[in-house]
Amino acid sequence: xxxxxxxxxxxxxxxxxxxxxxxxxxxxxxxxxxxxxxxxxxxxxxxxxxxxxxxxxxxxxxxxxxxxxxxxxxxxxxxxxxxxxxxxxxxxxxxxxxxxxxxxxxxxxxxxxxxxxxxxxxxxxxxxxxxxxxxxxxxxxxxxxxxxxxxxxxxxxxxxxxxxxxxxxxxxxxxxxxxxxxxxxxxxxxxxxxxxxxxxxxxxxxxxxxxxxxxxxxxxxxxxxxxxxxxxxxxxxxxxxxxxxxxxxxxxxxxxxxxxxxxxxxxxxxxxxxxxxxxxxxxxxxxxxxxxxxxxxxxxxxxxxxxxxxxxxxxxxxxxxxxxxxxxxxxxxxxxxxxxxxxxxxxxxxxxxxxxxxxxxxxxxxxxxxxxxxxxxxxxxxxxxxxxxxxxxxxxxxxxxxxxxxxx
Numbered sequence: 001x002x003x004x005x006x007x008x009x010x011x012x013x014x015x016x017x018x019x020x021x022x023x024x025x026x027x028x029x030x031x032x033x034x035x036x037x038x039x040x041x042x043x044x045x046x047x048x049x050x051x052x053x054x055x056x057x058x059x060x061x062x063x064x065x066x067x068x069x070x071x072x073x074x075x076x077x078x079x080x081x082x083x084x085x086x087x088x089x090x091x092x093x094x095x096x097x098x099x100x101x102x103x104x105x106x107x108x109x110x111x112x113x114x115x116x117x118x119x120x121x122x123x124x125x126x127x128x129x130x131x132x133x134x135x136x137x138x139x140x141x142x143x144x145x146x147x148x149x150x151x152x153x154x155x156x157x158x159x160x161x162x163x164x165x166x167x168x169x170x171x172x173x174x175x176x177x178x179x180x181x182x183x184x185x186x187x188x189x190x191x192x193x194x195x196x197x198x199x200x201x202x203x204x205x206x207x208x209x210x211x212x213x214x215x216x217x218x219x220x221x222x223x224x225x226x227x228x229x230x231x232x233x234x235x236x237x238x239x240x241x242x243x244x245x246x247x248x249x250x251x252x253x254x255x256x257x258x259x260x261x262x263x264x265x266x267x268x269x270x271x272x273x274x275x276x277x278x279x280x281x282x283x284x285x286x287x288x289x290x291x292x293x294x295x296x297x298x299x300x301x302x303x304x305x306x307x308x309x310x311x312x313x314x315x316x317x318x319x320x321x322x323x324x325x326x327x328x329x330x331x332x333x334x335x336x337x338x339x340x341x342x343x344x345x346x347x348x349x350x351x352x353x354x355x356x357x358x359x360x361x362x363x364x365x366x367x368x369x370x371x372x373x374x375x376x377x378x379x380x381x382x383x384x385x386x387x388x389x390x391x392x393x394x395x396x397x398x399x400x401x402x403x404x405x406x407x408x
Contacts, residue, residue: 025253026250026295027049027253028048029047029050030045030046030047030048030059030294030295031045031048031248031292031293032045032046032086032090032093032104033055037289038265039289043061043062044060045115046059046288050252050253053281053282053284055288060122062084062087062090063084063087065084067084072112072114072126072174073125073126078126085122087106087109088106088107088108088109090107090292091143091144091292092105092147092292093147094148094155095149096153096170098153098170098332099170101115101117102117103147103155103170105131105147105157110129110130110132110133111125125174129176130166130176131144132178141159141163142159142164143160145200145201146203147203147292148205148206148294149206150226151384151385151387152355152359152384153169154169154170155170162181163181163194164178165180167179171382172382182194182230183229183230185231187233188231188233193231198216198220201216201245202218203249203292205251205297205298207300208298211225211226212226214231215237216246219237220235220236221237221276237271237277239277240269240278243263243264244269245261246259246261247260247261247263247292248260248262248292249271250293250295251298252270253297256270256272257271257299258281260293262289265286265287267283268283269281322341322400323342323401324340324342325339325390325405328403328404328405329405329406330405330408332385332407335379335380336376336377336379337376337390338374338375339377340372341373341374341375343371344371345394346369347394348365349365349395350365351366351377352390353388354388354389362377364377383407385408386406387404387406388405388407
C-alpha cells in the first residue's frame with residue numbers, strides 16, 4: 001500500500017512539473033508579413049495563434065511615415081530623418097520573452113533594432129555596427145536572415161553566406177560580438193553551410209543543449225554548435241511540396257516546429273524534429289506569406305516539449321533523498337529556492353547552478369552542521385526563464401545531488 005502511494009505521489013509530481021512547464025510554453029508566434037495575405041513586402045508585424053491557426057491584426061506598421069524611433073542607449077527620440085522601422089524589409093527577428101521585445105535587423109541596414117512590445121516603441125542601436133560592415137551595397141550575402149535568442153538570454157544571428165556569426169546581449173548592458181565564420185562539419189558530404197543554392201535564407205531555433213538548428217530556404221537543416229561554430233548537415237526536410245521554401249520557423253508548445261514560407265500561398269507545414277518530416281498545418285483562414293517568425297520556445301534534446309518523466313527519481317529514492325529542492329518551478333518574481341539536507345555527514349558542500357548550455361551561473365558554499373538543515377539560494381535578478389541544473393558536491397568534489405530546476 002505504501003509503495004503504491006509513493007508511486008502515485010511520483011506521478012502527481014511529475015504531471016505537475018510537466019503541465020506547469022508546457023503551460024509556460026508560447027502558444028503563439030510573431031511573424032513578419034505584408035498587409036495582404038498574398039503579397040510579399042516584409043513590413044508588418046503580426047501575431048499567430050498556434051492553437052487555432054488564426055492571425056491577429058497588425059501589431060506594427062513598419063513603414064509608417066509618421067512613426068518615430070528611439071535610441072536604444074539613451075532612450076531618447078532620434079531627431080532628423082531616419083529610415084522607418086522596416087523600410088528595407090525584415091528577414092530576421094527573435095523574441096526576447098524576459099524583456100518582452102522583438103529584436104531584428106533590416107535587410108541591407110547594418111543595425112540591430114528592437115520593438116518594445118509593452119509600448120510598441122522602436123529602438124535603434126545607433127552607436128555601433130551589427131554586422132561589421134557599415135555599407136552593405138545591396139549585398140545579399142551579408143543580409144542577416146537567421147536570428148534567435150537562446151535560453152541564456154543571448155541572441156545569435158547569421159548572415160546568408162554564414163561567414164558572419166553574431167552574438168548580442170539582451171540585458172541592460174548591450175553588447176555585440178562578431179564570432180567569425182561558421183565551419184562545415186567534415187561529414188557534410190559536400191553540402192556546405194556557405195552554399196547559396198542549398199543553405200542561404202531560412203530561420204533558426206535553439207535547443208536546451210547549446211545548439212542552434214538552421215533551416216535554409218532550400219529546406220535543409222543544419223545543427224550548429226555555438227562553441228565550435230561547426231555546422232553539421234542533418235539532411236533535407238521530407239514531405240514539403242514543390243515550391244515551398246522555409247523562411248520562418250518556430251517551436252510549437254508540443255515540441256514540433258512550424259515552418260512558414262515567403263512564396264508558398266497554399267499553407268504552412270509542421271515539422272517533426274525526430275524524423276525531419278513535414279505535414280500540413282491547419283489554418284482555417286489561410287496564411288500570410290512571411291519572411292520570418294519568432295517565439296521563445298526551444299527544442300529539447302530528448303525530443304519532448306517538457307520533462308522526461310523517466311528521468312525523475314524512483315519512488316523509493318524520492319522520499320528518502322539526501323537533498324530535497326523546493327519550490328520547483330521557481331518564479332522569477334520570487335527568485336529563490338531552498339535545499340534541505342537530510343542524512344548527510346556534517347562538513348562543507350558546494351552548490352553549483354548551470355544553464356542548459358553548461359554555462360556556469362553561480363556557486364554557493366554551505367557548511368552543513370545539522371540534519372535537516374535548510375539553505376536558501378537567491379538567484380540573480382536578471383536570471384532568465386528556462387531550465388537549469390542544480391548540483392551539490394562534497395569536499396572531495398563527489399556529486400551527492402543533481403536535479404533540474406525550472407525558472408518561469
